Amino acid sequence: MDQDDIFATAAAMADAARRATLPLFRSADLRPDNKLTTGFDPVTRADREAEQAMRAVLAQRRPDDAIMGEEFGDTPGTSGLTWVLDPIDGTRAFISGAPSWGTLIGLMDASGPVYGMIDQPFTGERFEGGLGRGRLVSALGERALGVRRGVALAQATLLSTFPEIGTAQEYDGFRRVSDSVRLTRYGLDCYAYALLSIGQVDLVIEAGLHSYDVAGPIAVVQAAGGVVTDWQGGPAHHGGQIVAAATPELHAQALALLQGEAGRLESATLYPIEREGS
Known part of the structure; x- marks a missing residue:
């Protein structure tokens, strides 16, 4: 497991998702669709485009890893590692203009999650943990995570x-x-x-x-x-x-x-x- 490559790949995916989501956040052009026939489970163009952007990064950098994504399902792999992607966790917040949504990136092996990231593009905060790393990076600099x-x-x-x-x-x-x-x-x-x-x-x-x-x-x-x-x-x-x-x-x-x-x-x-x- 190349930790440096994993960190760099996750950062590249989060950056790609930011480029897809931020132009549409608080945009008058955003029109959510409903995944349900009864009730309301919204999905937007931003959700789909952000996951596609993250999958493109993985296809280029780590094509042997599996993918589990909210919008486009499962893609098999051969490495024993699976990237778990939620391009916009909190789509209801996203369409309401509230900055409490985020892009989620997880990496799992057979035992469960080994690395993860919570990225909030609008506030510019990136929470990262696993494989010996635990930090928040923001406009204020870097600080260690700690409960x-x-x-x-x-x-x-x-x-x-x-x-x-x-x-x-x-x-x-x-x-x-x-x-x-x-x-x-x-x-x-x-x-x-x-x-x-x-x-x-x-x-x-x-x-x-x-x-x-x-x-x-x-x-x-x-x-x-x-x-x-x-x-x-x-x-x-x-x-x-x-x-x-x-x-x-x-x-x-x-x-x-x-x-x-x-x-x-x-x-x-x-x-x-x-x-x-x-």
Whole structure:
């Protein structure tokens, strides 16, 4: 595994996606299509053109790798590595003009994600983690990723994309966690995981996701020192139910509440706030 080539390829894909998405963001010419016959799941020209641009980079630089993309499906490979692409995670935010969407790039081997990137073109922020790298690059320079530690559940901040999360049973589990934390906020899509990776929030809980929604963010959060699993504590890179936490302690408490085992929770204690690597 040529790490330098992987880093350079991911950067080239993110740059190509920026060139496709930014001219259409907040554009009057953007007209979303609906993937569903019932409900609303938008897709835009920007989604399609950005994924095509990323696939073109891979075809030139790493043609032996497999691809899993939201808009154009799976392409087989022979290297044992799979790039997982979501050209615009948060298309609803994109068409609303809100800068909480992002381009997701993940790289998986047989064990799961080994590298990931969350790129926000409008703010110029690039969160990158895995293969020995964990950094945020922005107009302010470069800084190391690092989750926030020492926060009790009762003082934690929780993010999720939709307030009406999942099924009725999933919603009940989520509400148990939400009722136990200090602050719950909604609607940030992949940017929630980016904020977790730099110590701004403490928990992200979602349901009904796909691999392309989470492969990149998992690698970023893990590189920052966080924990990401499904609601049963197992691997999360296949999608479905996701719980990402800054610390093992918060993760265990969130799992207990999600599973309806509130009695396992220890009394909340406030500790001095620290950040991984600080």
